[in-house]
Amino acid sequence: MTPSELVKQLFLSFNNQDNEAFIQTAREYIEREKRKKHTIVAKELEKALYQSATVSSAQRRFKQSLPIPRDTEKGFPLLEIPHFEQNFDNLILSSDTKAQLERIIREFKDADILATYNLSYKKKILLCGKPGTGKTFSAQIISSVLNIPLVYIRFDAIISSYLGETAGNLRKVFDFIENGTWIVLFDEFDIIGKNRDDNHEHGEIKRVVNNFLQMLDNFKGDSILFAATNHQNILDSAIWRRFDAVIDYELPDEATRKQLFERYLRSIKRDKKINFSQAAQDSQGLSPADIKMITVEAMKTTIIDARNTLTMDDLERAIEQFIRREKVKYHRQGNE
Ligand SMILES: Nc1ncnc2c1ncn2[C@@H]1O[C@H](COP(=O)(O)OP(=O)(O)O)[C@@H](O)[C@H]1O
Ligand SMILES: [Mg+2]
Structure with a gap:
């Protein structure tokens, strides 16, 4: 259906008081907007739709209809969707670092306009810096400011014990996030810096990292993907290149x-x-x-x-x- 046909269908179902048809058509319209990368419009329409009393809570949850993926061997959840209410002012950083984060927010808000010029907002961002400098906190705040849920993935947990299972686990995580709009944080992405000299595991870890980077390259969703690491000096250019931005978190002056x-x-x-x-x-x-x-x-x-x-x-x-x-x-x- 064309957009105008969809709108016509909406009016008709409203006149016929056909709730089911109304919601289905509205969702179809929202999906179209998403495919056109009109992320903010889609978000607002979604919000408006779910505020209407006619939508039951079961229907409201449809976005999360994909179950949270789990580890193949042990069955633990591979990601969490925690909720945050945080103000951007709570983040205290050098003006330079803060400006970089603000820029990411603005590009995402203007994704539609950028897309009309065939440009993309910054989508894959690497956060580096010492522990406790605000990398995880930044992703939480951006999720809160943009009002888009955070998908939190502890990278080390996914790969810790079963290196062999990692590819499968990663695939499941990416399938999940490609199905919605999220602020995604691959936290504790420190494996890239570990065991570089440990020959025994080295090959396997390299495969895991390459696997992740490949999925990152192929990622087509409407989300922002963050990866956070404490190891910054070992990052080689092959990794840097994959990200649209690398933000350095310094200890505070x-x-x-x-x-x-x-x-x-x-x-x-x-x-x-x-x-x-x-x-x-x-x-x-x-x-x-x-x-x-x-x-x-x-x-x-x-x-x-x-x-x-x-x-x-x-x-x-x-x-x-x-x-x-x-x-x-x-x-x-x-x-x-
Ligand atoms: N730049 C910051 N400004 C304000 N509070 C911060 C900042 N960095 C860290 N914090 C506080 O410390 C906590 C832990 O920081 P976190 O973001 O987990 O650090 P990292 O992920 O870099 O190790 C945060 O939840 C926040 O309360
Ligand atoms: Mg952290």
Whole structure:
């Protein structure tokens, strides 16, 4: 059916009060829009359709009608669809990194317009950087900002024990995501950096990575695919080339650390003498996740001491404690 025939069909079914036909035609129209890569329009139509009272909750769930794929051997789910309500302002990054993320959001929102020029939004994005710098968090926030569900895949879990099963598992994951519009995160994509010198597993792991990259190349869906890794230095150009963007997550500088302390201590009453600049100086080399943990400890001290204002002393003690703990960890692990 042409678009105008579809609309005519919609009107007719409305007149005939034929709910089934109405919904079916509406869905057909939405699918057309999706095929034309009018992702935002399709999303909005979907939202409008499912807000109407005539659509039952069973019908509403049709999008998730594909069952969550499971591991062939052990049967555990290969992906999760967690829900997030997060504001873009909660992400504190250097202006450069943040601008790159904003750009990804804008391109996706303008996917229709780009498509009319035969251009595509940035679809495959590699996030690199130390642990706790906000790679996973960024994908969660983008999912929340665009109001598109996140498909979360722990890459290491898929491949950990049964390397042989990996191709099958990956195929299942891709089949699932190609069937909808998602923000997809292949998290802990660290296998690409592991065991490079370990000859025993090396060939097998290389196959897994190549397999993944091939599926990435052939991916035709309307989603954004993120892969996140802590290993950045070992990425060879063969991998880089496959991605439309590579975003580097640096540890926060002093000004950014100050911002993080301020952000995370917003929810509690603070002593006037609190010195965030000092806290920022004392926390050199720490990640945003570390700083979050410190602020949580400091707030808890205030609360369990039954005081109503957090003091600089609470904060400094929490920082010292954290750094001591890190040192223990560092000694245990040797010089990692
Ligand atoms: N850049 C950031 N700005 C604000 N909070 C952050 C940032 N990075 C990390 N966090 C906090 O630390 C938590 C863990 O970070 P995460 O995104 O899992 O790090 P990564 O995936 O890079 O290891 C996040 O859920 C968030 O609360
Ligand atoms: Mg992570």
